[in-house]
Amino acid sequence: SKAEGAVFAAAILPRLHACSPGASATVYENMKVGATSTSLSAVKSAFEKNLICMGMTGDDVGGVYDIDAGAFFLGAAPMNENKTSGGVNILGIVLGSVLGGVALIAMFGFVYMMKREKSGNPMFKNPDEVIA
Numbered sequence: 001s002k003a004e005g006a007v008f009a010a011a012i013l014p015r016l017h018a019c020s021p022g023a024s025a026t027v028y029e030n031m032k033v034g035a036t037s038t039s040l041s042a043v044k045s046a047f048e049k050n051l052i053c054m055g056m057t058g059d060d061v062g063g064v065y066d067i068d069a070g071a072f073f074l075g076a077a078p079m080n081e082n083k084t085s086g087g088v089n090i091l092g093i094v095l096g097s098v099l100g101g102v103a104l105i106a107m108f109g110f111v112y113m114m115k116r117e118k119s120g121n122p123m124f125k126n127p128d129e130v131i132a
Contacts, residue, residue, distance in 0.1 A: 006033045016046070019053035040064075040075055048079065 009031035017024035023046035030038045051057060058079030063072045072078070113123050 002033075002035075002038075005031045005038070015054055016050055019050040020046070023047070023050050040073075044075070 009027055013024050013028060016027060026042050026046040029035065030043050047061070048058075051061070061079055063078040064076035065071075066073050116123050
């Protein structure tokens with residue numbers, strides 16, 4: 001019902017606003033008492049884009065079930081049933097690990113070169129100089 005939606009929105013809006021003021025405005029405009037219309041897709045999208053920031057996953061969120069039809073309303077199934085839940089981002093983890101490793105190796109190489117420079121034995125010597 002609209003009243004339940006308005007109460008839920010009032011409870012969650014501060015948390016959502018901390019993640020995205022724009023998303024909280026979208027939810028407020030669609031769920032406030034006296035709203036002339038409600039866009040399920042806009043409200044759902046506003047929440048889904050901020051789940052991680054709010055410390056939640058798609059598995060924590062339910063859906064809107066139509067008891068008469070015996071199914072979820074169109075576009076209102078739980079995220080894990082819609083396959084829209086991101087889950088673990090393997091590509092992000094792999095790329096982050098690889099780039100972090102490359103940065104760490106580069107940092108150690110830089111420190112090693114600086115140490116050799118200070119000891120008087122630079123890694124890169126001028127080829128025109130005569131080495132005694």
